[in-house]
Amino acid sequence: xxxxxxxxxxxxxxxxxxxxxxxxxxxxxxxxxxxxxxxxxxxxxxxxxxxxxxxxxxxxxxxxxxxxxxxxxxxxxxxxxxxxxxxxxxxxxxxxxxxxxxxxxxxxxxxxxxxxxxxxxxxxxxxxxxxxxxxxxxxxxxxxxxxxxxxxxxxxxxxxxxxxxxxxxxxxxxxxxxxxxxxxxxxxxxxxxxxxxxxxxxxxxxxxxxxxxxxxxxxxxxxxxxxxxxxxxxxxxxxxxxxxxxxxxxxxxxxxxxxxxxx
Amino acid sequence: xxxxxxxxxxxxxxxxxxxxxxxxxxxxxxxxxxxxxxxxxxxxxxxxxxxxxxxxxxxxxxxxxxxxxxxxxxxxxxxxxxxxxxxxxxxxxxxxxxxxxxxxxxxxxxxxxxxxxxxxxxxxxxxxxxxxxxxxxxxxxxxxxxxxxxxxxxxxxxxxxxxxxxxxxxxxxxxxxxxxxxxxxxxxxxxxxxxxxxxxxxxxxxxxxxxxxxxxxxxxxxxxxxxxxxxxxxxxxxxxxxxxxxxxxxxxxxxxxxxxxxxxxxxxxxxxxxxxxxxxxxx
Numbered sequence: 001x002x003x004x005x006x007x008x009x010x011x012x013x014x015x016x017x018x019x020x021x022x023x024x025x026x027x028x029x030x031x032x033x034x035x036x037x038x039x040x041x042x043x044x045x046x047x048x049x050x051x052x053x054x055x056x057x058x059x060x061x062x063x064x065x066x067x068x069x070x071x072x073x074x075x076x077x078x079x080x081x082x083x084x085x086x087x088x089x090x091x092x093x094x095x096x097x098x099x100x101x102x103x104x105x106x107x108x109x110x111x112x113x114x115x116x117x118x119x120x121x122x123x124x125x126x127x128x129x130x131x132x133x134x135x136x137x138x139x140x141x142x143x144x145x146x147x148x149x150x151x152x153x154x155x156x157x158x159x160x161x162x163x164x165x166x167x168x169x170x171x172x173x174x175x176x177x178x179x180x181x182x183x184x185x186x187x188x189x190x191x192x193x194x195x196x197x198x199x200x201x202x203x204x205x206x207x208x209x210x211x212x213x214x215x216x217x218x219x220x221x222x223x224x225x226x227x228x229x230x231x232x233x234x235x236x237x238x239x240x241x242x243x244x245x246x247x248x249x250x251x252x253x254x255x256x257x258x259x260x261x262x263x
Numbered sequence: 264x265x266x267x268x269x270x271x272x273x274x275x276x277x278x279x280x281x282x283x284x285x286x287x288x289x290x291x292x293x294x295x296x297x298x299x300x301x302x303x304x305x306x307x308x309x310x311x312x313x314x315x316x317x318x319x320x321x322x323x324x325x326x327x328x329x330x331x332x333x334x335x336x337x338x339x340x341x342x343x344x345x346x347x348x349x350x351x352x353x354x355x356x357x358x359x360x361x362x363x364x365x366x367x368x369x370x371x372x373x374x375x376x377x378x379x380x381x382x383x384x385x386x387x388x389x390x391x392x393x394x395x396x397x398x399x400x401x402x403x404x405x406x407x408x409x410x411x412x413x414x415x416x417x418x419x420x421x422x423x424x425x426x427x428x429x430x431x432x433x434x435x436x437x438x439x440x441x442x443x444x445x446x447x448x449x450x451x452x453x454x455x456x457x458x459x460x461x462x463x464x465x466x467x468x469x470x471x472x473x474x475x476x477x478x479x480x481x482x483x484x485x486x487x488x489x490x491x492x493x494x495x496x497x498x499x500x501x502x503x504x505x506x507x508x509x510x511x512x513x514x515x516x517x518x519x520x521x522x523x524x525x526x527x528x529x530x531x532x533x534x535x536x537x538x539x540x541x542x543x544x545x546x
Contacts, residue, residue: 056432061359088438098429101452101544110447111437147543160433167437 005209007032007171007201008053012067015048017060022048024065024225030171030218033222034161035202037194037216039209041254044222046205050173053203054090055083071171090114091164091200094175097156099148100163104140107148107159111167126166134162135192152183161192174204178211190215209249213237221245224252273371296523300516308517313483320508328499331486333525335400335479335493336469339407340415343464346408347416348457355423356431356441369420375413381473383410395416400486400493403479407468415464422456423449430545452544458537466526472497494534498523 008030014022028037038211040047051057052069055076068075074180076086088111100107108127109117117123127144130135136158140151147161157177164172174193178186193215206212212219212233217235221228221244229245230234240246247254309323352370358365385404396402398429426449434444450457472495480492481502503515 054436056436059428059432059435061361084438084440087436090436092433092436094429094433094436096429098427098433099545100430100433100448103543106543110434113438114437114439114443149543149545163437259500 006030008203009069009070010049010052010067010231013049013052013069014066015030015045015052015057016064017091022225023052026221026227028200028227030203030229032201033196033197033199034217035204036218037212037224038203038205038220039207039212039248040124040222041248042207046222047175047223049222050175050203050205053171053173054085054087056071056092070190076110088167089170091161091167091169091172093160093164093172093174095176096180097160098112099151099156099159102148103147104151104159105144108163108166115167120167122133127191130162132163135157138164152185154181154188157181157185157189158192161189167171171203172200176205176207179207188218198219218244221248223248265294280523294522296516296520299513300518300520303510303513303517304541308514309521312485316509317483318502320510325332325494325496325499325514325521327483327494328496328518329484329525331400331479331494331519332469332522333339334509335407335475335495336465338400338404339411339468340461340465341371342404343412343415343468344461346412347419347460350416351419351423352445354420356445360424364398369417372413372417379473380410380471383476384477387474391478396490398478398480398492399490400479400487403488403493403495404476406474407471408479409470410474411468414467415460418460418463419457421498422453422460425456426452427545436532442464450543454541454544455537460531462530462533465529467528470497470522472501
């Protein structure tokens with residue numbers, strides 16, 4: 001089921017924050033036009049891995065990166081790479097929806113404008129299209145020019161989705177995108193993802209196992225910065241190979257399995 | 264139990280007392296300048312320049328100082344803004360906020376903030392002589408700009424620190440450059456704080472006497488050239504309060520009232536404008 005078509009390939013990636021190592025020698029390929037879920041307990045390096053894909057990790061204080069992340073075969077940490085171009089390819093949906101201090105319309109138009117789309121004639125239809133794509137248009141079409149911060153959290157997250165889609169990325173990165181939302185809004189976002197994977201490669205960080213089971217085609221399990229196990233979702237959940245994976249997905253204590261394994 | 268309650272009440276009383284001192288000081292200042300100055304306040308004072316012998320009680324007004332202070336204050340604020348704004352953007356978008364370089368810049372700004380204004384006056388005077396200028400509006404603007412630049416920069420800096428990191432991240436994630444993020448996102452979010460910082464600096468600049476004493480000089484005529492001396496309200500107040508004539512001293516208080524009023528009006532007007540432009544900011 002998982003073909004060799006990959007957008008993102010990670011080779012020996014290690015990340016340190018100061019002296020603390022957050023990721024240790026990660027090697028994976030993210031399959032194209034699928035939903036890949038990165039799961040694991042808090043602090044295991046899920047978000048670090050995700051933010052390595054669009055180099056947002058660089059904004060952190062004292063970060064050190066070794067190894068390679070290849071996007072479309074190109075090493076993104078190469079100094080020649082235009083970071084704005086790379087980030088345009090990756091739409092990010094963060095944990096807490098972060099709207100920009102502008103109107104609803106301007107939020108979607110912001111990315112378009114910085115990438116050279118200008119004029120009402122070009123912007124209007126595009127803004128409408130992506131608001132529809134994010135399933136928000138009907139709720140906001142009469143108040144496009146009111147502040148985006150007045151929307152509910154669930155609507156804000158869909159606005160963020162529309163804003164991200166508008167710059168026409170190839171990949172959507174979701175950093176626990178439903179964790180701040182009410183169940184209905186979360187469901188709405190999940191449905192969008194299942195629809196969007198026809199066109200986009202989606203990487204989703206989640207700590208909700210059931211969400212991973214519902215959405216993922218491919219699962220990556222991290223624990224304390226190490227890649228423990230990865231594979232097609234069905235196999236991963238039915239026949240986990242590593243005892244740590246087994247413990248995690250059955251709700252057991254991972255540390256006990258670690259102790260048994262080493263002792 | 265009783266003791267803890269008493270303790271609570273004692274400290275609450277001390278806090279209320281401290282608040283009362285602050286509010287009381289403002290009231291005291293306003294009442295003093297109002298009551299002592301109001302009898303001398305008239306239309307002539309606001310619309311005329313000093314006639315011969317104004318400082319010994321003859322007719323005229325302080326329009327020269329009112330206009331002079333406004334021009335000098337606005338000029339210096341503008342000049343300081345031209346330096347502060349890029350510096351703050353550099354600190355927050357191009358440097359890591361907690362990096363050594365950012366720390367050094369903040370330390371220098373704090374030092375500059377603490378230097379007394381008479382020292383700025385002296386340095387400005389030296390600079391003026393070096394540049395071959397005489398006491399003039401330009402020399403005054405440059406000196407006051409130096410004085411208020413650290414105040415403006417550090418106040419803006421504190422506002423920028425409150426902007427959520429995620430806002431920057433969001434803009435970068437969409438492929439925006441640092442400059443685009445600064446100008447199109449961060450400045451919008453920080454606008455009310457920037458306005459407050461500029462006002463604080465303006466208030467400090469327009470009210471300072473020591474820095475303009477040697478650099479801007481004083482004159483009875485209206486400001487008409489960057490290269491000619493200019494009158495300022497703080498010095499007008501200083502000269503009038505320093506005379507032995509009670510009616511002239513009264514005019515000094517009236518001038519102080521005008522100065523306070525100018526700062527008040529500008530601050531209210533600017534706040535109204537900033538509120539209009541900041542409806543989109545995220546709270």
